[in-house]
Amino acid sequence: MDEIVLSELDRMVDEYARDATLNATLRSFIAEKASEKTSWAEMTRCTHRMLGGRSPELERHAALTELIILLLDIVDDLQDRDSPGRPWMTCEPAVTLNAVLAMFAAILGNCDRQGIGIRIGGLLARSIQGQQADITDKVQSEEDYFHMISDKSGALMQLAVYMGYSLLDGIDSDVQETLDQLAVCGGIVSQIENDARDVLRLDFKNDLLHKKHTLPVLFMLEDSHAEFPALDEYYEGVLSQEQFVDRQQEFVQYARDSGCIEYCKVVQALYKDKANELYDLLPPMQEPWAGKFREIFVPDYEVRYNAS
Incomplete structure (x- = not known):
């Protein structure tokens, strides 16, 4: 700021x-x-x-x-x-x-x-x-998740974009619609990155601790009954939060080994491609602002493996 x-x-x-x-x-x-x-x-x-x-x-x-x-x-x-x-x-x-x-x-x-x-x-x-x-x-499902983050995060990036173009008179409706869709894509990509990091945290902000159903968690829960039953047991209430905290290192290690982070990257790439396609639909824009806009909304995201 x-x-x-x-x-x-x-x-x-x-x-x-x-x-x-x-x-x-x-x-x-x-x-x-x-x-x-x-x-x-x-x-x-x-x-x-x-x-x-x-x-x-x-x-x-x-x-x-x-x-x-x-x-x-x-x-x-x-x-x-x-x-x-x-x-x-x-x-x-x-x-x-x-x-x-x-x-x-x-x-x-x-x-x-x-x-x-x-x-x-x-x-x-x-x-x-x-x-x-x-x-x-x-x-409870990936469909629910994407609907939720489109509203929760996508709407906020859409708001930030709207606050910029609302000061302009006569903006083309197609350009406005493209910017709105691009902003939602940016919000989804950003939220997936946050959620991927949050299953690797070793503190109180870990999403597994709070039994959230984020994209990486939903991926893990598909196979955890066979690969790591403790995750199912915790989400079903068989294991207490205190027991989770005692074994949090194990839960985080399972998250690292499960492939959920790689899956998040693949999904991110799909939304990044969509954002790039939307950006290319925009007419020529003023520089250097257009380049900065692209860096914000279509960045080279890399989900970090170490909790921040």
């Missing part, structure tokens, strides 16, 4: 969180987010610039993208309870909730361009729907 976006976020905080404690709390949340290597604001910028846009409102929109993602990150951590050291998890819960409400107020207050609030609301609703399916264990 660069200084221009931080400055815009500080302005929003000062406008919508005038209480000193709440203001300081929000600033600490933003500082935590700023320490991450994310490209959400850059997605918005690149989309706008490569289409030839020069709106003076672009940096505000880029900051709004970051604020929306921060808000959803906080809610996600409050639901999963797997990031105990983050500032929104260590301060008083009531203050965190007020901070979330203040962020909602700032988002609403900055949706002053006609139609933008409706579009943001629709994309957020899709992402929340995907998150609801995730936390209520509604994913």
Whole structure:
């Protein structure tokens, strides 16, 4: 997160969180987010610039993208309870909730361009729907999984792209549709990478520990009854969480040996190919922004074998 976006976020905080404690709390949340290597604001910028846009409102929109993602990150951590050291998890819960409400107020207050609030609301609703399916264990098949991550992650990348092209008048509907589809592909590829890493973690954020049904887990569960029955036993409740933790190294080793990571790479490659095909449908775009956009949405993903 660069200084221009931080400055815009500080302005929003000062406008919508005038209480000193709440203001300081929000600033600490933003500082935590700023320490991450994310490209959400850059997605918005690149989309706008490569289409030839020069709106003076672009940096505000880029900051709004970051604020929306921060808000959803906080809610996600409050639901999963797997990031105990983050500032929104260590301060008083009531203050965190007020901070979330203040962020909602700032988002609403900055949706002053006609139609933008409706579009943001629709994309957020899709992402929340995907998150609801995730936390209520509604994913039981690969079809369920891809539907869920298309909503949960794809809608957020679509939002980042929309925040860039929404500042342009008269954008071609075919170009808009292509950008939206490309963004969803990018969200799916990114989520698969995250899920592949998360079955290899040796900490509390391991997805196996939380009995999630992500793509690599679904792959493992197809053969685990014969190859590693302990995984079935844990998911069926025969083994306790304490027993899982005692044997977590074994579970992670099975994940490494099962072929689930290689399978994730194959599926990623299919969506990367689709994203490349969609990118090639776009008309000539402004450089260097088009190149940067492609690096973000059609990168050379490599699922890492070591947990980060």
